[in-house]
Amino acid sequence: MSAREKGWKEIAPAGVCSKPSITFLTGDWKTYMPVRDLEKCTRCLLCVLFCPDGAIHWKPEKSDIEFDYNFCKGCGICANECPTKAITMKVE
Amino acid sequence: MKSVVKQERMALSGDEAVAYAVKQSDVDVVAAYPITPQTIIVERFSEYVANGEVQTEYICTESEHSALAACLAASVTGARTFTASASAGLALMHEMLFVTSGCRAPVVMAIANRALSAPLNIHGDHSDSMAQRDSGWIQLYAENAQEVYDSIIQAFRIAEDVDVLLPIMVGLDGFTLSHTLENVDTLPDDAVKQFVGSRKFPNVLTHEGKKAPFKLDPETPMTMGPIALPNYYFEFKRQQEEAMKNALSVIQKVNSEYAKISDRSYGNGLIEPYRLDDAEIAAVCLGSTAGTMKTIVDALREKGVKAGLLRLRTFRPLPIEDLRSALCNVKAVAVMDRCMSFGGHGGPVFHEIRNVLYDADVRPYVVNYIYGLGGRDTSPLELRSIYSDLQRIVAAKRVEKPIQYLGLRE
Numbered sequence: 373m374s375a376r377e378k379g380w381k382e383i384a385p386a387g388v389c390s391k392p393s394i395t396f397l398t399g400d401w402k403t404y405m406p407v408r409d410l411e412k413c414t415r416c417l418l419c420v421l422f423c424p425d426g427a428i429h430w431k432p433e434k435s436d437i438e439f440d441y442n443f444c445k446g447c448g449i450c451a452n453e454c455p456t457k458a459i460t461m462k463v464e
Numbered sequence: 465m466k467s468v469v470k471q472e473r474m475a476l477s478g479d480e481a482v483a484y485a486v487k488q489s490d491v492d493v494v495a496a497y498p499i500t501p502q503t504i505i506v507e508r509f510s511e512y513v514a515n516g517e518v519q520t521e522y523i524c525t526e527s528e529h530s531a532l533a534a535c536l537a538a539s540v541t542g543a544r545t546f547t548a549s550a551s552a553g554l555a556l557m558h559e560m561l562f563v564t565s566g567c568r569a570p571v572v573m574a575i576a577n578r579a580l581s582a583p584l585n586i587h588g589d590h591s592d593s594m595a596q597r598d599s600g601w602i603q604l605y606a607e608n609a610q611e612v613y614d615s616i617i618q619a620f621r622i623a624e625d626v627d628v629l630l631p632i633m634v635g636l637d638g639f640t641l642s643h644t645l646e647n648v649d650t651l652p653d654d655a656v657k658q659f660v661g662s663r664k665f666p667n668v669l670t671h672e673g674k675k676a677p678f679k680l681d682p683e684t685p686m687t688m689g690p691i692a693l694p695n696y697y698f699e700f701k702r703q704q705e706e707a708m709k710n711a712l713s714v715i716q717k718v719n720s721e722y723a724k725i726s727d728r729s730y731g732n733g734l735i736e737p738y739r740l741d742d743a744e745i746a747a748v749c750l751g752s753t754a755g756t757m758k759t760i761v762d763a764l765r766e767k768g769v770k771a772g773l774l775r776l777r778t779f780r781p782l783p784i785e786d787l788r789s790a791l792c793n794v795k796a797v798a799v800m801d802r803c804m805s806f807g808g809h810g811g812p813v814f815h816e817i818r819n820v821l822y823d824a825d826v827r828p829y830v831v832n833y834i835y836g837l838g839g840r841d842t843s844p845l846e847l848r849s850i851y852s853d854l855q856r857i858v859a860a861k862r863v864e865k866p867i868q869y870l871g872l873r874e
């Protein structure tokens with residue numbers, strides 16, 4: 373247990389969050405990570421819609437998508453749904 | 465100092481007394497699902513809603529699990545919230561009981577204590593609420609319809625105290641109290657409204673780094689009870705234990721403040737000793753049984769027997785020091801349980817009382833009487849035999865059979 377963790381008298385009741393959820397980088401849960409073949413990808417954005425964690429972002433300035441590995445849990449739904457099989461799951 | 469207010473005597477069953485107390489307590493949300501012998505509580509209250517006598521939002525849910533989920537959700541937004549249940553209904557709430565106490569939501573619930581199936585039985589015993597002993601709820605047990613009425617009003621003050629913030633259940637013995645008409649002195653509406661006041665909230669630090677009142681409000685977003693992993697869960701549970709300890713003094717304070725306006729109090733709010741000061745033998749019981757026990761104590765006292773009674777009004781938090789100092793000078797104690805703890809050493813109240821007395825300098829003999837399960841009537845003659853047994857134990861200087869079944873056919 374880290375010495376930085378607070379004691380029971382110092383924390384708010386009922387598990388009230390002390391930090392916003394965006395500061396908890398849950399991407400380290402994953403074993404597999406999605407990797408994209410840029411030749412095969414048609415930018416159809418189905419992966420963006422299917423990602424249950426909102427971890428695939430459309431970047432209009434690049435006209436392309438981007439995986440957010442800080443939050444991707446490696447579930448593989450994007451790879452499964454990709455119509456051109458452009459996404460493969462690789463061991464991290 | 466407040467003075468006693470003029471009161472109106474009404475004929476109310478225990479269930480009706482609950483509904484009337486809730487009506488007067490300025491409750492924002494009631495969500496409930498009917499179950500015998502609690503049904504009259506929510507029936508009466510739904511009539512108040514239909515007649516426009518209260519401003520309460522009344523939610524009919526599809527189950528008790530949902531009823532408590534609705535109460536929890538309303539409570540964390542700052543609403544004063546009430547529900548009622550019994551037996552299988554309370555059992556179905558089991559999961560949500562822990563979520564409610566863990567979220568520190570001061571929901572008030574009346575329990576018309578009833579046996580659990582199987583075999584199916586709708587009558588009174590304490591199996592339902594005793595099974596929820598460790599769910600983090602404060603538990604009060606009332607002796608009569610008057611105390612039911614008074615305790616429900618007090619319950620809002622106790623639960624909502626910022627040093628407590630815990631849900632509370634008030635037990636009334638199924639049928640014996642829930643369905644029996646009694647004289648109940650009721651306070652005027654404004655006196656109750658003034659006594660319960662409005663909810664207060666401690667300030668907490670939110671994830672945005674703001675200090676905000678501890679409630680869900682779109683102006684000051686916060687997240688309650690989401691997830692706490694091994695590094696923090698334990699700390700939140702320790703906070704709940706501290707809140708229980710704080711409740712001991714809050715219950716006493718509310719009991720004495722209520723006495724100022726009503727001229728009624730129940731011991732110190734935690735325990736009610738009856739002719740116990742110089743008693744050599746004593747019984748410990750919860751709820752309506754105490755009424756009969758007091759008449760037996762009176763009869764024994766007339767014959768010169770130094771008998772006494774301790775009614776445990778607050779079972780959670782357990783008033784450890786009060787119990788020990790009240791019982792440590794008695795020679796033999798009979799602990800009465802209207803519930804079984806299968807495979808254990810006696811009933812749940814027995815566990816507690818023996819545990820508490822272990823640290824006394826001189827330990828009384830302690831014997832357990834399990835009685836009245838599934839509404840089994842316990843006669844004054846049977847109850848009186850407890851004191852005869854205690855006299856024999858004192859004379860023999862030993863407890864031959866620590867666990868006894870009272871009124872059971874062999």
